[in-house]
Amino acid sequence: MIDTAQCEGISLNIQQWNAWLPGVVGPAACAQWAEGALALDLEAKPDVSAVPSMLRRRLNGVGRLVATVLWDMVPQASRVPMVFCSRHGDQARTLQLMAELAADEPLSPAAFSMSVHNAVAGVLSIAKKADGPMTALAAQDHLVSTGLLEAWGQLQQGADEVLVVAYDMPLPDTYEHGVCVEPPFALALRVTLAAGQKIAGNWHSTQEPCPQHEGVEWLRWLASDRRELTLGGESQGWHWLK
C-alpha cells in the first residue's frame, strides 16, 4: 500500500509491461534477473521476426529493441497514445551520416529519414496502422521517470491509457568519454489511472550522482519485490513506490 502523505507527486497504474535486456526477455525472465538468478547474455539480439520484412528492414539497433517489446502490446489500428523515450536515440546512424558529410559523400535518404528521434514511432505506427498521438522524448538521466510523468499528464488530460516505451543502446565508441553507457534495454509500460499495479513517483532537488543505468535500475526495481526505488541525478532525483 502506498502512503499518499509521503508522496505527493504522481501516481498511476501499470496494467501490462514487457521488457528486453540481452538474454532476458519478458517479465518472468526479468524477475529472475532481478533476483540474480539469470545473467545478461550480451551477444543476444532482439527477435523482430513478427515485424513485416518491408518495415523491419528500416529498423536497426534501437528500432529492433522497441519493436521486440512493443509489438504484442499494440493491437492493429490502435489509437492509444504512445510515449517513446530514449536519451540517445539512434546515435550510431547519426554518426554514420556525419561521417558521410565529413567525407563529402551524398547522404543516404533512408538513413537520414530514420535518424530523427521519432523515426521508430513512425515505422511502428505504419506497421500497426496506429494513429494515436505519438510523443518522442529525450531525457538525460531520468528516462523512465520522465516518460511516466508525460504519460501521467496525458492521463490527466483524459487519455484512458498510455503506452510508454523507454529504450537505449550503448553509444558508439567515438562517444565513450564521460557518458553513462547502459547495456541495451527496452521497457514498455501500459499505464492508466484505473485498475492495475499502483506506482507513485515524486521528484526532489539533489546533487547525488546519477545512477549509471537509470533505465535498467528502474526495470530491476519493477521486476523485483522491492517496494522503494531512489534515483539520484545531476539536479533532480526521483523516488518511486509500489
Added chain:
Amino acid sequence: MRALEQELKQLIIDTLDLEDIGVDDIESDAPLFLDGLGLDSIDALELGLALQKTYGVKLDADSEETRQHFASVTALANFVESTRGQ
C-alpha cells in the same frame, strides 16, 4: 534475361536492405512501387542515389520521365542503357 536487369535487381536488394528477397523474386516487368515489390518514396530516393553512384546517371526527383524509368526493372535497364549510348 538481360545481365543488366539481373545486376539492377541485386542493386535494389542490396541498396534497400530487402532481407527476405532474392533476385529471382523480383519480376522484371512488375511495378517496383506500391502494388508490385512494395517500395516507397524513400526507396525511390535511395535507389536514385545508388544509380547515380553506380552508373553515373542523374535523375530528377520530380519529373514524369523519372516515374516512367522507375516503373519496373525492365524500364530502369532501358534507361541505364540509353544513357550509356550517349
